[in-house]
Amino acid sequence: MDLSGLSLAELSALQEKIKQEIKKRQKQEVVRAREQIIAIAQSVGVSLDELLGSAGKTKVVKTRKPVAVRYRHPKDASLQWTGRGRQPQWVKDWLAGGNSLDSIGV
Template structure:
């Protein structure tokens, strides 16, 4: 097809036809893909809703239980630390002042 012979209006019309054809073919591909997925699920005996369900094949992780507080500031009981992870600043300050971590134990 020689596009150089077409007028600007004809090119614009052709562009619109291409957009419409592209959308139509995309929809057809989605329908075909859906049909293939359904056929595969049926061939292995897995219900489609289970295949695409809420789990989505994700590995279930255990929910972590809260850890008991192991250290508490003697003057301010709202300052607490479980002993896991980074030391809070108040623990670092406590240790920097020469006091022991055992003194904070619950």
């Protein structure tokens, strides 16, 4: 297909038609894939839920135990840090002042 003879408006219209055709074909591919999956499940005598592994399963949510506080601000006990994750600003300030973490450890 020679595109060099087309105007900008014609190229834009062609581009829009291409986008629409791509969307249409993508939908067709999804439908075709779904039909194939269902056919496979039926051929082995399994329901689609069993095939996908969602039948009879419950999702287990793990809860994390709280971590003990390892550092407290010497003047304000409400400022505390477990030692995990980013250092709070008060810890950064403490260390910048030439102090060590050992001096504020619990």
